[in-house]
Amino acid sequence: MSYLETTKNVYRDAALTPDIGLCCTTNPVWELPGLKIPKIMQEMNYGCGSTVHARDLVNNPKILYVGVGGGMELLQFAYFSRQPGGVTGVDVVDEMLEASQKNFNEAEALNTWFQKDFVDLKKGDALNLPVKDSSIDVAAQNCLFNIFKSEELAQALKEMYRVLKPHGKLVMSDPTCEQEMNEELRNDERLRALCLSGSLSITEYVKALTDAGFGTIEIRARKPYRVLDPHHYPTDTLIFIESIEVAAIKDPMPADGPCIFTGKAAIYYGKEQFFDDGKGHFLSYNQPLAVCDKTAAALAALGRDDIFISESTYYYDGGGCC
Structure with a gap:
């Protein structure tokens, strides 16, 4: 059987x-x-x-x-x-x-x-x-x-x-x-x-x-x-x-791979009112933005000291970068 x-x-x-x-x-x-x-x-x-x-x-x-x-x-x-x-x-x-x-x-x-x-x-x-x-x-x-x-x-x-x-x-x-x-x-x-x-x-x-x-x-x-x-x-x-x-x-597969949301967020806390990475991700001052793992990695790679990336919570409730 x-x-x-x-x-x-x-x-x-x-x-x-x-x-x-x-x-x-x-x-x-x-x-x-x-x-x-x-x-x-x-x-x-x-x-x-x-x-x-x-x-x-x-x-x-x-x-x-x-x-x-x-x-x-x-x-x-x-x-x-x-x-x-x-x-x-x-x-x-x-x-x-x-x-x-x-x-x-x-x-x-x-x-x-x-x-x-x-x-x-x-x-x-x-x-x-x-x-x-x-x-x-x-x-x-x-x-x-x-x-x-x-x-x-x-x-x-x-x-x-x-x-x-x-x-x-x-x-x-x-x-x-x-x-x-x-x-x-x-x-x-x-x-x-x-x-x-x-x-x-x-x-x-x-x-x-x-x-x-x-x-x-x-x-x-x-x-x-x-x-x-x-x-x-x-x-x-x-x-x-x-x-x-x-x-x-069933979204089209992005050229750089899938967008996988695991509950990460990005928070900008710099001197300006916002941060724009020029790729469609707009971070208002001290406001969390849900980001997919791919975007979280790209923001972290910028090496800035005014952007905080949280760990995965494995809880995502909509909204965010994509």
């Missing part, structure tokens, strides 16, 4: 018998005006963060969500895209699709604004999405792509890139790990399916996104997730796993 088949079996079981907290911590249940989320959706919430951000969801966007779970994030997305077929949910597990459809019946009864046809559920594979080219404004996945090995991950990202419109966003939440994992952990099919042993480092994760062609990367959150300890897992050392929330934007 392949690790992908193991994954299908894990989530088939989770669809038939909701497993609260399976694989991941519970995503935020947004308290939005008029939005009521059925309890069963919360119990079947198999994600490690959130991919729902209001700033991404303007002007009734077309949204794609891969790996439907119990439908909670699909319902949250539909809140911002109240149109027939505004949200497409894709899953390879029949039982999960059936459970989600049932959950949407309950959501329709609880929410006067919601209609079931706002969400179009489709049987499909992340490696071969049943979606047209350049038809999606916001694509999302929560704690799914970390399960894939390198070849499948590259294909899944290629598919997401294909279906997005120019400047569309791929919003993701996945576990990451900065420590080395041994081969026994990496090759344990169930631990991979449980969103543990497939975790990449942030550098590897971002490289996979830029290799797929995404020209702008925003790391929006980084937080503690799990530990793998020697008493319960095949490891000699304690392994710390974090989760990150990332947006990859």
Whole structure:
């Protein structure tokens, strides 16, 4: 049995018998005006963060969500895209699709604004999405792509890139790990399916996104997730796993490489009212400007003693130099 088949079996079981907290911590249940989320959706919430951000969801966007779970994030997305077929949910597990459809019946009864046809559920594979080219404004996945090995991950990202419109966003939440994992952990099919042993480092994760062609990367959150300890897992050392929330934007790839935002800021504190580097970066006196890592390095290379560059916080909330 392949690790992908193991994954299908894990989530088939989770669809038939909701497993609260399976694989991941519970995503935020947004308290939005008029939005009521059925309890069963919360119990079947198999994600490690959130991919729902209001700033991404303007002007009734077309949204794609891969790996439907119990439908909670699909319902949250539909809140911002109240149109027939505004949200497409894709899953390879029949039982999960059936459970989600049932959950949407309950959501329709609880929410006067919601209609079931706002969400179009489709049987499909992340490696071969049943979606047209350049038809999606916001694509999302929560704690799914970390399960894939390198070849499948590259294909899944290629598919997401294909279906997005120019400047569309791929919003993701996945576990990451900065420590080395041994081969026994990496090759344990169930631990991979449980969103543990497939975790990449942030550098590897971002490289996979830029290799797929995404020209702008925003790391929006980084937080503690799990530990793998020697008493319960095949490891000699304690392994710390974090989760990150990332947006990859289908911008053209700049000639000098991608713009990667990791929460750095530049602050000018010189004698003038502002500093202009002549390359589109304007720093007002003593006002922080969010900068991508590339711009931070260029400003630091100027060797000035009146510009402060902060370290990466791995939290980026929009705005800035690019």
